[in-house]
Every structure is written in C-alpha cells, then in structure tokens.
Amino acid sequence: MSANPTSDAEMATRMISWPRNKVDELFSIADTGLFMSRQQQLYADIGEEGIFLIRANARGDYQVPLPFAPGQPGPILTKVPGQAQWKITREGMVLPIASVPVRQETLEIIPRHLADKLTSPDANGLRYDKLKRTYVDVTEEGTVMVRKNTDGHYQASSTSELIPSGPLLENIEGMTLWQRKATNTPASDAEDSGPTPGKRPRLDEQVEAANPVADNNPPAATLNDNPYLWASWGKITKPDSVESIMIGQLHYPIVPKGPMADQLPLVFIQHPEFAPSRFEAFERMLQEAPSLQPVATSHHAATNTRKVDGAARLFEKTLTQQVADVYKGFTEPTSRAVAKRLFELSNESAEFNGSGLARMKQTFRYWEGKSNLGVPRLGDPLDMLPIASSNDGARRIVELHAPDSVTPLQQLNFNPESTHAWQFYTELPNAPGRLSLLLASILGHSGYKVFLPANVENVQLTPPTLVFKRPNHDKVYFLKVGRVETDAIEILPPSMAELDDPHLKTRIGDEAHQSLVAADAKGDVVWLMGGVQHLLAGSPSVFIIKER
Template sequence: MAKPPKPMTPASSSTQRTTTDTPRVNVDNVDNVSNIHPGLHLQARVPDASGPSSQRTAQPDGSPRQPSVEVSDMLPRQPLHASVTEPETSARPASPVFIAAHLATRLTPATDSAQGIRRDGRERIYVDMREGTAMVHQHPDGRFQLTSASELIPSGFLVERIRDTYLWQKRPAIATRRPHVDESDAEAGSGKRSRLDNEDHPADSSPTTEQSSPLPHQPLNLSLDLWRNWGEPTKPAGGQSIEIDGLHYPIVSQIVRSNTPVVCIKNPRFSPERFEAFEQMLNDDLTLQPRWAARGPDNHWTVVEHHLPFEKPLTQYVTDTFECLSEASARAVAKTMFFQSRGAEVINGEGLQALGQTLRHWRDRSIPAPRHLADPLLLLPVQPVISDGTFGGRIVLPVTSEPHLQRLDFDPQKTGQAWQDYTSAPGSAGLQRLFHSVLLKSGYTVNPPDPTLLENALVFNREGHDTLFILKLPPLSSGFISRYTKPGSELISSASLMKLDDAGKQRLNTMLAQNKINYLVGGIQQPTPDRPTLFILREG
C-alpha cells in the first residue's frame, strides 16, 4: 500500500493581508457559523458558567470580564503549552483517541507483526482494539501506552495484546504485574485476573475516566475539547488573539473589526500556513487544525465544539465530490483552492472560512460559495492559442506533471461502463457520450448532445451557479489541439439562435456581457502507453 507523504514543517510568514484579496464570506451573524463548515450544522455553545474556567472571568469588583480582540502585525510561533503526566502516575488516564477508519486503512496490516503492531509512513505504531485503531508508544521496558500525535508525552492508559489474537485491550494498572503480556491465562490465574480488573476503576466519575459498566465500552473522542489547552493567562506579545474566560487564544491572521463574526483560534503547536503542511496535518492529526470561534450578540466569543472545521484532507473532499478525477488532478485542485482562497500561498483566517464555505456548498448547496472557488473548472487558467499559420492556431497540451493546475484529468477506470462502451465503439459520437457521462457523474447538468453545435460540443452547468460551460471535443494531434473555430462561435450561429425564444436570447446576451460563459476543450490523451486519460482545458 502507498505510504502517506512525509510531513513538511510549515514555514512562518509575515505576508501582509490586503483588502483586495479578501474573499467575501457569507457570515452575517453567529448563527451563520455553520455556513463555513463542510460538515453538519454547527451550534455555537456558550461555555457553562458553572465550570471551573468561569472563575477566571470575574473582575475584582465581581462584574464579568468582557472578551476583547488583540491585533498586531506580527505573528510569532507560540511556544508549546500543554500539561502532561508521566506514565502510570496519573489517576485518570485519558481515553483513547481512535483514528478515522479511512486513515486506518493506510497502515500496515496487523498480520504483518506477530503482536499485531501496525505502522504508518513515519514508523509510528498503532494497535487495533475492539473499539477502533489507536496510536501507541512503546517504552524502553517493553510497555505499550496509548498516545496521540498531538502530545509529546503519552497520557493514555497502558495496553496489552489479547492472547492468540491481533486485538489489544486495556492493561490493569496495578503495582504487581505479570512480566509478559503474552503470559498464559493459566499462569496468571483467571480468578485473580478478574479481581484485578475490577480494582482498576476509581470511585469517582469523570467524562474522561474509564468506568465499570455492563454496557460495551464506547470510546470517548477528546479531540474536540483540546482547544481549551491552547489559551494563555497573558496575551501574546505579538500577533492577534481573542479572550475567552480570562485566557488569551492566538488566532490565524485576518482582518478583525468590531463586527467581525468569525475568527479561527490556532493550536500553539501548528500554524496553518502552506498547503503541504496543512494537508499533512489533516492527514495525520485532525486535532491540530484551527477551530472556529464566533462572536455572540453580547460580544462574547465562543468556540464551536461539536465539529471540526475540516474532517478529512482537502484532496479527499475533492475526490469525494468529483469522483472521476485522477489522483494528481484532485490534489492539484485542492492545492489551487488553498492558494486562491486568499490569493497567496500562505493562508489566513478569511481563506480558511472561504474554504469551509466552499466545501459546505459542494456537499449540500445550502449556501453560496465564493465564485472563484465554486467549481474546479473555474480554477483552470486560460490556455494561450499559438499562431501556426493556420486559420485558428493551436493550443499546446500542458504536461500532466505540471506543478500548477493547468488541466483537469479524469481516470477512465473511474467512469465505469462509459469507458467500456467507448472502447468498444470509439469515434466522435462515442467520445461525446463518454464526456457526457463523466460530466453527469461529476454533478453537472448536461444538455442532450446537439448535432448542430460545432466540434461535438456539450453545454452544461452546475446547480446553484450562474456560469455556463461549453466543452468542445476537437481532433487531437500529437501534443496539441488545432483551433479552427473561435470560442463562442457556435452560440451566435443562426442554427443555435433559431432554437431560442426572445427570453432565451436575452439571457444569452446577459451572460455574454457579464463574462459568465466559459469555453473548454477536451479529449483523450495517452501520456503513457498503458495509461490513457480524459482531459479538459480552458480556452478563450
């Protein structure tokens, strides 16, 4: 199986934010914080005033302290701030943080190790428990302890392998222990083992404490509450921050005004700057990502606790929405979206909000997305037409390994029966049917093929968008496409105009005047002998 790429250390940047590259985000009040989240509806919950943290919110005269936003120009990396405990000294070990199922499939199989140890691309080790797969740390004395990628010192409980299986379970935390976890149950004594397991539960209860219960154990996901450890009692010397319950939380750089509804607090261990580091973080440890903080009507900030802003890598969002895209194109689209959300390689708070809003739009169309991010086809640059002495010139095909997004490639093997139908009956009509199927699978509304349109063109759009796409499928020469027709010429031909009523002609003229028609060319290319690809470029 393929190993995930090695993480890259995010580089710090002092790039200044200008008003011209700020995408407009549709967030008008605290209730609209769900608009920027690609997952379920979010509710911004006010922290419980009866909790311990509320003791920090009072002024000396007893009145509540108002939250504030601290803004400066510098964004220094914050020092690590976390409370840790040594193994076996904590009375309340943390419950395991199980990794997502789609990430567990990327680990080495448990059967590759006699003890059921699984590994990722960075040689970190994991074990399978009945409740899920969790990361573990092996101590020099051979003990295994649950941990996560978000902590430097393991804080989970000790685990051991269940004899004759590849599954692991919690190890009784007692002073006297069996010397080896694989020791036979007969030697340990089944009655003694049962008694010791019962002694392992503390008398008091806590949401993070293991309790004896007749019901099957349900794992606790502690990642949503980790943001509470990100605050500091004093505001940062530089950078921007907000105050919640008397603690100061650094935020991802953005323009903050008195009516700014949403900001992103950031983990002191990770600053979301460049795509590679951000994508690696979403792949390795979702708990490191920034969290939405919403300003309430009373000017208090609250953190959205019930859902993470991003539930999977950005490339996975693209792949899930546009299922026929090749892996390389899906990653190129994700990377370009990351750049274009702000207009720079280093992202900021507004860019993260624009990304979240776009992914939510892809999922359910319930809210609009920033127009320049709404569709991968709009991210494509216009390819230049090179004059070659012919009537229209030609477009040189960009290579598939181009570092920046120049083309969209679709994997024929992901098109299902459509590719088999084409290979059994190739030709211009078959190619038109193949792209018709690919566009439908990608979520577009496609007009029936019209024989009066030049170069087997297809006309399509996406629900909720005010953009019309016209895809031509001309013959492909060696490494280039000859252009014999001008973009849009088929729309103003007499044959096409005769099919439109007066209202249709008015809509067409309006879209032409507002530059809301995008012209594309596509076809089939064979970059390698055994790997054909369907491609789309943008022209004119």
C-alpha cells in the first residue's frame, strides 16, 4: 500500500483532469460542454466534479479513461439537457458480469497528436512509428499498438509489454480500419447486452433536398446513445488541404459541397477516417462502420451559429438495403444497381458530395412516402432506367440480362416468387390474363398502384397491358406485357399510337385511361415493356425495360 494515499489520488486525478482556472487554454466546442486541448485530447465539463479527459468507448459513449487502473472502466457520461455540462451516469460504470461481452476490454488508445506522426495505413491498415512498432486504427475507438501473439493473430498491446494482453483485433475487409474480433458470445447474452459495434440501433433522419433542414412536422428520429461523437472530429488549426467550417473554436473538415452548393443550407462535416469515396466504399462503410458517415450541420442566420444534428444518422442501412426495403420485389442485384445509379445521379460524380448526400436522403424519403417533394430525375427507379439500347442492325433487338447478373442499371428484375400470384401463374402460364395478374401482383408488392379494369376478366384481352403509378408521384407507367423464351427481345414500332387504340380503354379500365390521358398531356408517361423470361437453362425471371 502507498504511504501517501491522498497524494496518489491527487496524482491520478491530475492525469485525467484539467484545472478549471486554466479552462481558457482549451478550445471550446460551441455550447456542448466539450473542449479540445492543443494535444487534440477531448475534455468534458462535469460541473462540480471538474473538467475531465474523455474518450469514446466501443458503444459510442463518452467515458473517462483510468490509465492508472488498467482494465477498470471509468465513469460513463451523458450530456445535461439544455446545459453546457455533462454528468456521470453511475449506472453505466459497472455492468453485471453476465452482460459484459469480452469485446469491452479496455484498449490503450494513443493520443491523437502521436497517432498523426505514424505512417499512413498500408493496404492492410497497418501503421508504424520510427521504431517500426505496429499500430492500427480501431473503428469508433482510436489508434492502438498491436503485436502478433503466439498464434500469429494481432492483439492490442502497449509499450510496457512484449507479450500482448489486450483484445484480439481484425482488419475490416476492404477497409484500412480494424475492429475487435468477434467472440463466441451466446445469442441470448448478445440480445441483452445492449448496442455494440455488431448490433447497432436503428437510426433515421429527415433531410429535404430543396429545403433540407427539416419538414414542418418531421417524424421523430431515433437517437444515438451519444449525439456528440462528432465533437472529436475537429482540429485546433485550420486544415490546408480541405474546406472546413468553424464550430465553436474548432475547425471541422467538410464534405465537398457539390453542384447544389448555392441552394443547399446543409453542410456535412467529415469523419477523419472516411473521406469522400466511390459507391462501393460508401456501401462498405454503411455496412461495417456506419458511425463514420458524415454528419449534417445547418447555419442559423439569426444567431450566426451552426447547429449539428448528431442525434441521427443520414443512413441507417446500406443504400442497397434501403432500395430493397421499399421495392420488395426487386432481386438483390437490381437493388444494388438501382442504389449505385442513384448514388451517381445524386452526386453527379463517381464520389459522394454534400449535394448528393442530401439528394439521396430526400429521394429515399420520397420513395418511402414520407415526403411529397421528389428530386428531379430520381422520382422512381423506373425513371432512372435508360432507354433500352439495341444492336446496330435494322431491327431493334434488345439483349436481356440474367436476374443474377451484376451490370449497370439496364433493366429491373423481380423475384417472381415474391408474391402468391406466382403459383397461380405457374399452374397455367399460358392461360389468358395470368401473366398480367402476375405482374400486377409483383408491382403492387413493391408499392405501386396498378389500375385494373372494373371487369377483371378484361385483363385477358390482348395485347396484355398494365397501367400503374406510385401514390405520390406524377409519372404514369404504361407496360406492355409478354412472355420471352430467348435472351433478347425485339421491339417493333406500334401499328398505331397506343392512345389511339379503340380497345385500350376496355383493356385497362376507365380510371387507368383517364390517368394515362392526363399524364400524356403533360409528358409524364413512361413507356415500358416487360414480362416473364423462360429460358431452357435457369429459372423463370420477371423483367421490365424502358421502351422509350
């Protein structure tokens, strides 16, 4: 035991606290109650307790580290509502042993100013200091020293040991970031352990493209456990290589504003570990480390301050999954092709930017029926389809792509088994009307309103035709339906204009005909072809292409 316990306690406190009479030497972060030191260390004002060093733990909570007590969790903090102060959440200091997963072992994070002196991550995410010691950047936590253990696996370590004793770490596939290696925690324990890097809460945020700050009555967003994680992204000096904004006394690098810079009141601050990149990297980030996505900020002219909406994420899931959740009949490759095309059209670039982020978010809100304000050219995946291209011959023959093909967006493929109508169709596939009813059922499953004639037997009339639309969208879709037994389709010019067909109204019904005529007068009809492709090899598939 120490001969002077009081002195030891004071020394330990000095290691993690900042004198309140020297708070002016710290850089304040607006009205968050957080501060940054010149060494890029983050501090929180805990009222009468003092000003203490904090770090984000694996769960995204701000926590006071205890370097003098390795392995002991420090107090977890939460913001005091309406005040620039934080408080200790004592319930979070010690968790029941049965609910503490192994992955919560303490990591010895090195200070950011030391991490900045390391080499850039190589292809495997490994970084080195001047003594060739190895480090990695652990997502949501920080930079740690690692060593290989006797099994050849990387394990967190420190300068004070030669044999690593920290948690096992692994590289996130396709990224330079690392994460704690998953442990074999029983499913029942994992369900009760609260949110972890592998089990993330659902998040949502509303962003309007033309007026992206908010709706008048936006639905409540699902909050992060800690909406102030962005605070540590700031720099005490203005970066030279990227554009930045000031929040409090810190400079925050921002995502390039993009083509809508003059019209967009939102600016997105950028995570230090994820700069603008292409669709594939953006998808991996949303899948594996969603906390790295940019955070929206808006400027308030009246107070000349900038509000950071860190309480909700722009995207709670990958773009591909968001497409699939709205258009439930799409095949997975089609959902991904639509997501990638949306990414490219929104950003008007191969890499994301602030304008693109706002457009993508608003497009999903529109597709989900949460907003009546659509983004031009992005009102529906059918609007994004290119006109079907053909070979160079005199005949217009369009190649069809297999439902599992990974190609840029050329056509939409649907899972025929996604509705009960598939069994009805397969019983008598050549029976009149079966094909039209199958397509109507699949389209209805993906949220479209399909107009059917009052006398449903009229769907048996030829040529089979469907008219449909989305409830909040101006476009009306005219679909010629057929059965294909080859890997291509020939598009023949119509013998007469579709709207001049005297039998059209009987086939599609009065309501569909009225909607079609009104949309045609505004140039809002999208002309499509589709149906079921039956090949000798492979399962039947349902497709739609754009005729013109």
